[in-house]
Amino acid sequence: MTADATDPASQAGPRALARQRRRRSAARFWAGFRTRRAGLLGLAALVLFALVALTAPLTVGPDVTSVTGAPGRPMEGPSGAFPLGTDRFGRDLLGLLVWGSRVSLLVGLLAAVLSVAIGTVVGITAGHFRGACATVLMRITDWFLVMPTLVLAIALATVLSRSLGTIVLAIGVTSWPTTARLVRAQTLAVESRPYIERAHALGGGHWHVMSRHVLPNVMPLVLAQTTLMISSSVLAEATLAFLGLGDPTVVSWGGLLQDARDAGAVSSGDWWYLVPPGIAIAGVALAFTLCGRAVETVLDPRLGAAR
Incomplete structure (x- = not known):
């Protein structure tokens, strides 16, 4: 049977066919994802957090972080003028919470991308090359993997200068082993398939096989792992900032918790100083976790059947 000459699919070039396959894959992914109520709830929460962070320069502006000319009295409780009260400098805590979302989400995203990128490179390399390279x-x-991630991150953040780049580096270079293990296992499964042998027989080199055949097959796992890693990175950033290892010149959710501790909010019962940043951190971590689990289940239907 020959293809109909008037069929658009038969006349399309390789790139057009590839775009069609990607669109169909995206449509199938969305059809499966929208059946996961928890994933949709997490996605809605992430969209809300992202809108708050992106519109922060318009809604509150950078002046909210200034300690000079603060509009309120220090440690003032919630009121009509200040819905979440004020900090020890008299700054509006609601504005600081909105402005701090930019730093917390950005650091969490960059650290997760760095961590997953390192883990993917190590995992594919170890799975493709056997022998001494994989062993090392x-x-x-x-x-x-056996070393405490937080301890390594604290040590690295202590040695380097206190900046957002240091926090991203400290989280990224200490949290990649889990991704490397998962990607290596998936790479070994892909490398055992017949078309990999045919690619080698036709003269495909190591880079061709890893980039054209292995990487596209492990990308769904990498995507799910990235979504899950962002929540861990946000928590790690908040922890490091709470311990005083963050950038003191910027406002983040972890930095607000550290300021509350330094101001004695725990002993004095100033709950409005502590609770909102903690809820924001927990909310973002939960939203990314719900999305990551939904993405993982859609990309690997066996997980949904097991649950």
Whole structure:
């Protein structure tokens, strides 16, 4: 049977066919994702947090972080003028919470991308190359895996200068081993398929096989792992900022918690100083976790059947 000459699909070039396959895959993914109520709830929450962070320069502006000319009295409770009260400098805590969302989300996203990128490179390399190369990479991965991630991040953040780049680097280079393990296992499964042998037989080199055949097949796992890693990165950033290792010149949710501790909000019972940043951190972490679990289940239907 020959293809109809008038069929658009038969006349389309390779790039057009690839775009059609990507659109169909995206449509199937969305059809499966929207059946997950928890995932949709997490996605709605993430859209809300993203809108708050993106519109922060318009809604509150950078002047909200200034300690000079603060509009309220220090440690003032919630009121009509200040719905979440004021901090120890008299600044509006609601404005600081909105402005701090930009830093917390940005650091969490960049740290997660760095962590997943390192883990993907190590995992694919260890899964593709056998022998001494894989052994060395996996022993390094095991060393990072057994070491406490927070302790390594604290040590790295202490040695380097206090900045957002240091926080991103500290989280990214200490939290990649789990991704490397998962990607390596998936790479080994892909490498055992017949078309990989045909690619080698036709003269495909290592870079061709890893970039054209292995990487596209592990990308769904990488996507799900990135979504899950962002929540861990947000929590790690808040922890480091709470311990006083963050950038003191910027406002973040973890930095607000550290300011509340330094101001004695715990002992004095000033709950409005502590609760809102904690709820924001927990809310973002939960939203990313719900989305990540939904993405993971859609990309691997066996997980949904197991649950």
